[in-house]
Amino acid sequence: MSALAAPAAGRQRWAASDAEALNRLYAGRALDALADVLTDAVFGQVALVSSFGADSAVLLHMVSQICRDVPVLFVETGWLFAETLSYADDLAAHLRLSDVRWLKPDAAFLDAQDPKRLRWSYDPDGCCNLRKVQPLDLALGGFDLWISGRKSHQNRARATLSLFERDGARLKLNPLHDWTSADLTAYSAAHMLPPHPLVAGGYPSIGCSPCTSRVQPGEDPRAGRWRGWDKSECGIHKPSEDAEPVF
Numbered sequence: 001m002s003a004l005a006a007p008a009a010g011r012q013r014w015a016a017s018d019a020e021a022l023n024r025l026y027a028g029r030a031l032d033a034l035a036d037v038l039t040d041a042v043f044g045q046v047a048l049v050s051s052f053g054a055d056s057a058v059l060l061h062m063v064s065q066i067c068r069d070v071p072v073l074f075v076e077t078g079w080l081f082a083e084t085l086s087y088a089d090d091l092a093a094h095l096r097l098s099d100v101r102w103l104k105p106d107a108a109f110l111d112a113q114d115p116k117r118l119r120w121s122y123d124p125d126g127c128c129n130l131r132k133v134q135p136l137d138l139a140l141g142g143f144d145l146w147i148s149g150r151k152s153h154q155n156r157a158r159a160t161l162s163l164f165e166r167d168g169a170r171l172k173l174n175p176l177h178d179w180t181s182a183d184l185t186a187y188s189a190a191h192m193l194p195p196h197p198l199v200a201g202g203y204p205s206i207g208c209s210p211c212t213s214r215v216q217p218g219e220d221p222r223a224g225r226w227r228g229w230d231k232s233e234c235g236i237h238k239p240s241e242d243a244e245p246v247f
């Protein structure tokens with residue numbers, strides 16, 4: 001991979017031109033990009049971020065076929081379904097992933113900021129910031145690039161996703177950015193991946209229990225997330241600094 005210089009010791013600061021160059025280099029070759037990111041030192045320290053949600057098995061399986069030792073960052077907010085916690089354990093064992101890191105918000109900080117555990121009910125943005133964004137930001141501090149399982153079909157905010165994005169000091173790789181629901185279903189079937197146990201119960205997108213509801217036939221797959229709120233993202237995925245604004 002010759003589009004980039006190898007990172008010097010310490011943090012590599014990626015430029016917008018790096019993401020653009022990588023998108024040109026890997027156009028139509030997302031799986032090659034994933035393999036290179038996981039094996040070429042030019043990309044520096046790399047982690048995969050996974051929610052162990054409805055679609056997570058596909059990307060976790062792809063990564064496990066290349067490198068089972070990659071750090072997998074899993075944010076355990078304190079509000080996840082019991083089914084998600086057991087699925088995370090079971091799927092990691094099934095795929096023989098050796099470095100799944102459960103990230104938890106600091107307990108004393110939560111006691112101070114959300115003493116009654118009701119913040120989700122009146123300030124979901126603040127709750128997501130405490131329980132998801134801050135723990136993940138802290139954990140990502142040691143990495144140069146992270147891999148995300150977002151898909152452009154999931155909602156309007158993700159419609160313009162590209163393969164590589166710049167995310168502050170880091171790069172982000174979205175290997176499934178152009179995958180459809182049918183692609184995911186076909187891949188899962190071909191590799192006999194175990195489904196999240198809540199999917200069959202009408203949950204095509206799964207987050208925290210107070211903020212996830214069943215989706216009716218014909219609804220957007222993420223319609224059950226923060227239902228009734230003008231909110232579709234937890235804040236982990238900030239708009240790319242280089243993206244055109246979405247109106």
Ligand code: SF4
Nearest residue numbers: 120124127128208211
């Ligand atoms: S999804 Fe809901 S419960 Fe989970 S961190 Fe966000 S607001 Fe809080």
